[in-house]
Amino acid sequence: MERFTQGFLGYAVAMAVCLLGVGAFLFVTPTGDSEHIPSVDYSIDAINARNAAPYQVWVPEATPKDWVPTSSRLTGQGVVTWRLGFATAARSHAMLAQSNEQPAGEFVNRMANTSTAVGTQQIGGVTWERRYREDKNQRTLVRILPDVALVVTGQADWPELATLAASLRQQPASTATPAPSPSASASGS
Template structure:
């Protein structure tokens, strides 16, 4: 018996016991094959933006089918009101995972600096018409990031992420201007 508790054989027996324990643990632990994406309700941020922002807010209405809002953050710092809303896009048949898209809006000046920061590039690669308005297309290849930028007189709107152009266009096309709430 001492032969199996010391030296090389002892090492082998200990390893087999450990591996058997791990195997049993993996067999009895429940495994979930469904994705779990946390969903947020951004309606409070929209209402707060409509009160705080000196510009009319552009939330999606309705959100593209199958998209999940995953984050929402409104900031009001030094007279600059900004909102960032993140999404996981719908599953695409050709893609194994969902893409991520962010809608960003701000009255930060200069507007071009905000747009460049959100898009991670200042290089415009083209323009596209969505819902009768022109959006700048920007592409940062090394980060696989596509962006649509709309520079309005009082607000800059950026739709950006790892999603394809048609997905970004779907979100940009769903944006509806909301009237400012005055107290």
């Protein structure tokens, strides 16, 4: 027995036993071939935004069924900002950001990571400004209304961003009593 605990042979036997244990563990551990992207339910943030925002909130309706909502964050009191992120069918990122922050241009520039317009695009009969930041591969669609700035941005391609922008529907103003301050409502990041 003493010869198995000393020298190279003892080391080789111990190593073989360890490798067999690891191999058996890997063999019985299930692996998934399908991708899993965690999804969030943003309906509560949509309701809270309608209750808290001094503007009519825009909510995506009828996004493609293979898009996954991945994050929702509602912040503010008076100045209300809602960010809603999606993994698109191509598994790129697209985000809707809306806010009544003033001046609206500062909010838009921050969300787009650039202040330079590269053109416009018609979506559903409405003109959106296009912005592109090459070093971040970030595309952005911007629409500034009198009471709210809408930003659709991400690494998704232009058609995917246009799909998100086209899905936006302005919600009727809430007649409910305003909800408690949504200063840190978050369902993701």
